[in-house]
Structures are given as C-alpha cells and as structure tokens.
Amino acid sequence: MLTLQSMTGYNLRSKIEETIGYFWQESFGQLYPALVRLEKEGLVKSQTDSTGERTRYVYSITRQGRAKLHSWLEQSPVHHVERNELLMKIFFATEVDVATPIAHISESRADAIERLKVLQNMSLVINNELIDKRGYDYYWATLRNGELGLEAHIRWCDEVLVRLKASAL
Amino acid sequence: MLTLQSMTGYNLRSKIEETIGYFWQESFGQLYPALVRLEKEGLVKSQTDSTGERTRYVYSITRQGRAKLHSWLEQSPVHHVERNELLMKIFFATEVDVATPIAHISESRADAIERLKVLQNMSLVINNELIDKRGYDYYWATLRNGELGLEAHIRWCDEVLVRLKASAL
C-alpha cells in the first residue's frame, strides 16, 4: 500500500478497507506492531509529523522494502483450503430440519447480492478515476474475481434452494 | 463426523480429508486435544479398544454432543473475509513485469482444473453409493458449490489472461 502513497497506520487501514477490503483485511492490533517491526528491518521508514500537538507517524516504503515486495510478488501464491462454515452446516444438515439449511442459504444469497452491488459500484468508480492503464487492468481483475465468484455463489444458492424446497414438500 | 460413525482421532482426520477436505481440514495437533476437551465436556465419549497391545480410543458422540451440534447447525453462519494471496499479487502487479501475474494466473488455472477433476470424480462416486436421499442432496450441494466456484475461477483466469496478454504486446 505504501507504494501507492506514504501514510499513517490509521490511513493504511482505511486504504486497505476501501480498495482490497473484500479479500484482505487488517486489524490495528496487527498493523501497528507490524509497522514497528518493518521499520526495524529497514523495509519502511517513518517521518514524525508534529503539526499541532499530535504525533503522527507517516510511513514510506524504502528501497529495500520495495525490493522485498518485488521478490514476494514474484513467488507463486500457494493455494490453501479455506474453511467454509456454510458448507459445513449444509453437509451435516441431515441432523436438523430442512428449513434450517434453506434459511442459511437464503441468507447467504441475500448477503452475496449486497456484496455484489458494492463491487459493481466500485467497478464504476474506477472507470471514472484516471489510473494508468496497467494499474487499471489489475484493479479491474481483482474486482472481476469478486463479481464472478459472487455470481457463481448466487447461482449455487438458487440451484440448491430449488432442490431442497422440492424435497421439503 | 461422529454422527456418521464412531471412530478414532486418526480415522476422523482421514474421514474429514476424504469427504469435506476441499473446504475444511484438521491437523492432529488440533484434533487430539479437541477430543480430550470434548470428552471432559461430555460431548463425546471414548471406548478403549485394547485388541493386540495397542490402545485405540474410539470416540462416539453423546446425547449432549448431538444437542450441541444441533444448536450449532441452527446458528446462521457468519461470513468473514478470507484473505486471497493471488488477488493481492495481482493488485500490486504494477510493481513487477506483466509476465509475473500471467504466470501466477496460469498456474492457478491449472491447479483449479486439477481440483475440479477431483470434485467431479467425487460427484460420480456419491452417485453410485447408496446414501439416503436427504443426505445425498446435502453432499451433492457441497460438491456443487466447489464445482461452480472452480468453474467461475477458471473463467476468471481466462478473462484476465486475455487482457493481460493483449497489454503485454
């Protein structure tokens, strides 16, 4: 994030939330200690901004930090199984009334539609903002991933709801 | 899992792996202590099987355990943002050569195709096994979720690869 612009820890969190928040989140409890550690390692540096009386620490990425980022970006991302509580509750739904999984899936569908709307709005917004072509493509790609994933999820909900409602008769 | 049949901790892990392994995994380091804790709480009970000289602990679910399971199954699953390393590496790909995200996505696509094949085979297998209708629907639903998700992911890879390869010229 610091490659986009230098900022405070607080600011970093907002930026993360508003750009990649739908697939990556950070808490202050992790962010602030991480910044301290990164500065010790020479990967970021902070400038103390003492306008007024408040001390703000504005962080920037260093040359070594950028180098480290590049080497991280080049490493193949490893796929790891993410636990899915909804699917778990569907898999063992024989234990409860069919109304239960139906309710869970209906809720999940409604939730997915809300989140899809958010992503679609973001897509419109980045269209209007002037970003360099390459950066635009990459941002577009991440949003598109969310859109396609949510659309698939909504279709899944529909398919399963049809089946379960039929067998609930 | 113990509602399906009583088993040892070791066995539980295999069962988890082969049925819901693509969306939920457990390590021994968590499983064994968990079984001890659950037994203390009266949610499972173990029978010591001392055939031969080895001591095996075969766990079963208790009435209270089943009650607890039911109440858990009825609670709405909460959606939480899962961190996505691939998307992170795409988002910041302006920092590296376009060949890098292309390679990552190509790998991810190949990986998704392999995992899709596994799920499709599982779908065939559960078709041939005689499970009660309701249980079949639920198992089918979880597999179907994986299939649709992976298909969407593969389509995403294709879309993005087209764009990136065009801009790489």
Next chain:
DNA sequence: TTTGGCATGTAATCCGTTACATGATTAG
C-alpha cells in the same frame, strides 16, 4: 525385513482478533 499406514500425543510458534486504554481534531 522394511516400508507405509495406523495411532497418539506434546511443545513451540505464529498469526490474528478483540478488548483495553488514551487522547486530539474537526465538522455539524
């Protein structure tokens, strides 16, 4: 006989969230 699967567990470590704690600045 030796390899692979069955079987159980502990310890170290890491990752991450939530709660706690404090206080300045700004907009309505």
Next chain:
DNA sequence: CTAATCATGTAACGGATTACATGCCAAA
C-alpha cells in the same frame, strides 16, 4: 458542545500449524 473520525498503541486470548516424539501392525 458533542459526536465522529483521526490516531496510536498494548495485552489477553484463541485458533491453528508444524515439528517433535514414539511406537504398533500388516503387507510386500
């Protein structure tokens, strides 16, 4: 004036993986 947002941090806790440690049993 007062609520929201900016701003920084620590401590407690929980969840999870990995490495360590041990040893039986069956099949090739």
